[in-house]
Amino acid sequence: MSEQYDTLFSLPSIDDDPDTELGVLLMGLGPDRLLAGLGVAGRDPTADPATVTLLVDQLRHGARAELMFSDAVAAGARRWQVACEGFVAANLSLGLRSAALRRLWESAADMIAAFSDATPQLRTTGAAERVYLIACWLRLAEIATIAEEHVVLPELPS
Secondary structure, three states, rough: OOOOEEOOOOOOOOOOOHHHHHHHHHOOOOHHHHHHHHHHHHHOOOOOHHHHHHHHHHHOOOOOOOOOOOHHHHHHHHHHHHHHHHHHOOOOOOOOOOHHHHHHHHHHHHHHHHHHOOOOHOOOHHHHHHHHHHHHHHHHHHHHHHHHOOOOOOOOOO
């Protein structure tokens, strides 16, 4: 295993950002649901993360006529491509990864926030998009695989 982990255990603090607890919960979702959440969140900047999560579940079960789950995943994959350009431009790396999900989440959120002013690709339109972008970044390998399957690359001229 090439990744190093900080194994310090930590309990949640009452002073922690509520997005941290939500992020810990989102980390348990499948990568396709995270990408769908990123895609849905980008459609409505005023949506909160919980509402986006509920909408994604409705899409998975075919309960919404205006949007298909696969379309939400594709939209999330396109947004993920843009974010990846930002990660490269900002030379961002998760570095030493904590085994404590809350610390890992906070570290990733702080990094994205610190670089979002200088890196437009990392700017988010609202709380839901920010939370889902962080969750996707923390699941980088899985998200990259799913995103590659759903992004339609432009056809190159012959």
